[in-house]
Amino acid sequence: xxxxxxxxxxxxxxxxxxxxxxxxxxxxxxxxxxxxxxxxxxxxxxxxxxxxxxxxxxxxxxxxxxxxxxxxxxxxxxxxxxxxxxxxxxxxxxxxxxxxxxxxxxxxxxxxxxxxxxxxxxxxxxxxxxxxxxxxxxxxxxxxxxxxxxxxxxxxxxxxxxxxxxxxxxxxxxxxxxxxxxxxxxxxxxxxxxxxxxxxxxxxxxxxxxxxxxxxxxxxxxxxxxxxxxxxxxxxxxxxxxxxxxx
Numbered sequence: 202x203x204x205x206x207x208x209x210x211x212x213x214x215x216x217x218x219x220x221x222x223x224x225x226x227x228x229x230x231x232x233x234x235x236x237x238x239x240x241x242x243x244x245x246x247x248x249x250x251x252x253x254x255x256x257x258x259x260x261x262x263x264x265x266x267x268x269x270x271x272x273x274x275x276x277x278x279x280x281x282x283x284x285x286x287x288x289x290x291x292x293x294x295x296x297x298x299x300x301x302x303x304x305x306x307x308x309x310x311x312x313x314x315x316x317x318x319x320x321x322x323x324x325x326x327x328x329x330x331x332x333x334x335x336x337x338x339x340x341x342x343x344x345x346x347x348x349x350x351x352x353x354x355x356x357x358x359x360x361x362x363x364x365x366x367x368x369x370x371x372x373x374x375x376x377x378x379x380x381x382x383x384x385x386x387x388x389x390x391x392x393x394x395x396x397x398x399x400x401x402x403x404x405x406x407x408x409x410x411x412x413x414x415x416x417x418x419x420x421x422x423x424x425x426x427x428x429x430x431x432x433x434x435x436x437x438x439x440x441x442x443x444x445x446x447x448x
Contacts, residue, residue: 209250209303210276210435211327219320222313227303232256232296238279239294247304249279254300255361257377258331259293269377270335274361276428276435281328283311284321297377298358298368326431334424341420347380351388352416354378355398359407360425360435367405392416 215223238249241261251274258271270292273279282290314321341350358367375382392398397412398405407413
């Protein structure tokens with residue numbers, strides 16, 4: 202399928218006849234920081250396919266506690282609960298790094314999915330990979346150190362970015378990892394001392410991915426391997442300069 206450049210991997214993998222059906226309904230859209238694509242407990246109006254930037258799936262509870270449970274970049278899509286015939290979800294999805302995407306109305310999306318078994322199979326495989334990502338986030342949070350968890354998290358960001366820069370504040374990373382800001386700061390210094398990253402205000406640059414992989418250890422890799430097995434390979438893209446929006 203040929204859509205706007207850069208593209209979304211799921212859409213690129215659709216068979217040509219399915220891609221044509223989607224193309225007629227896809228709308229390009231800019232996705233600024235904090236743009237909400239799935240509102241907790243509200244039926245989504247659109248399904249989004251990110252082409253650049255990074256979104257977080259965030260779990261919320263009545264005590265106003267929040268933690269990231271999933272990443273979405275150019276390899277994925279939002280509102281996967283719709284594929285399971287569930288109209289709303291308690292989780293929310295919003296952009297944490299600005300980018301672009303393609304969106305389709307939710308009712309049109311569901312109509313195509315119901316009619317087209319090839320589309321349904323591909324997207325349900327992505328649901329499986331997303332569930333596995335959530336499971337390994339729980340495993341990482343329970344069994345790995347903050348340094349290892351941060352390395353995993355940065356690798357996941359790096360996988361989904363089209364450059365080496367992760368433009369996020371320490372406060373936001375602390376929220377996403379469910380730790381204190383001081384813990385994130387210490388972990389960043391530890392990774393920087395090993396020359397895996399270079400940190401500056403509001404930005405982290407991945408300078409040695411191999412070192413990040415060594416630090417993350419077994420906390421990273423299983424969901425990524427499953428995505429590669431069932432859907433296709435997606436590797437870090439380092440061709441484009443970082444976006445310059447003010448966060």
